[in-house]
Amino acid sequence: MIRALFLLFALLLPLPAMAQGDVRVAIDTSAGRIIVAVHADKAPVTAANFLAYVDGKRLDGTSFYRGVGGADYGFVQGGAQNDPERLLPPIKHEPTTQTGLTHDDGALSMARYAPGSATADFFIVLGKMPAMDAHPDAAGDNQGFAVFAHVVEGLDVVKAILTAPKSATAGEGVMKGQMLEAPVKILTARRVP
Numbered sequence: 001m002i003r004a005l006f007l008l009f010a011l012l013l014p015l016p017a018m019a020q021g022d023v024r025v026a027i028d029t030s031a032g033r034i035i036v037a038v039h040a041d042k043a044p045v046t047a048a049n050f051l052a053y054v055d056g057k058r059l060d061g062t063s064f065y066r067g068v069g070g071a072d073y074g075f076v077q078g079g080a081q082n083d084p085e086r087l088l089p090p091i092k093h094e095p096t097t098q099t100g101l102t103h104d105d106g107a108l109s110m111a112r113y114a115p116g117s118a119t120a121d122f123f124i125v126l127g128k129m130p131a132m133d134a135h136p137d138a139a140g141d142n143q144g145f146a147v148f149a150h151v152v153e154g155l156d157v158v159k160a161i162l163t164a165p166k167s168a169t170a171g172e173g174v175m176k177g178q179m180l181e182a183p184v185k186i187l188t189a190r191r192v193p
Contacts, residue, residue, distance in 0.1 A: 023047070024152070025054055026192045029064065030185040031161055034124075034154035035192065036108055039147075043099045046110055046118070046148035049091045053120055054189045058086045062120075063183035066175065067162045072126055076161045077111055078186060079121030087119050094146045095134035103132040103144075106151035106158075115143040124151060124158050 021041025027034040040047040053059050064078035080086040093115035096102055103109060107125045109132065110118035123145075125132070134144035151158060161184050170179035 024192050027189045028187045032157035034157050035152050036149045037152050038149040043094050043148040045092050046094045046146045059189040062186045064161050065183040066178050068178050075123045075125045077123040090117050095143045097134040101147035103129040107147045108149035109145040109147045
């Protein structure tokens with residue numbers, strides 16, 4: 001009963017104000033709706049890439065397939081999983097030192113191998129993960145990951161995905177044991193007013 005009242009109250013509240021230059025996108029999943037503010041002014045290359053996948057309906061029918069961490073700290077990863085039918089060319093890397101964005105609670109960031117290899121897969125952070133930001137003074141690949149958006153509604157859905165059961169055997173290398181037993185479908189991803 002209390003949860004139902006809380007949900008009703010939450011529905012009556014206006015959505016958080018958007019910053020100028022932000023584009024709102026609703027990601028409807030089999031676990032519920034996640035609304036994100038895409039920071040087109042701060043991360044123009046990465047934001048344009050994500051919006052190209054949204055506008056081309058290339059994320060429809062994909063899934064959130066990976067969860068690392070638990071409850072309130074970690075990340076979930078989703079996207080096209082290298083499906084050649086869905087992929088657009090890789091994009092130039094926009095490090096956090098360039099955009100001023102950070103891996104804080106609700107941040108969306110591009111999954112990648114080397115800098116400049118990001119395509120359609122992204123992850124959503126729960127908690128603060130400064131180790132994922134760019135660290136130019138560090139050795140090796142110090143470019144971090146490219147933050148381009150933040151969740152403005154639906155962090156409860158992200159938490160539910162993160163805590164979903166994982167397969168003990170699926171995944172390769174560091175991903176072994178991090179793959180969801182039942183991936184959460186991304187039904188649609190659409191711009192919303």
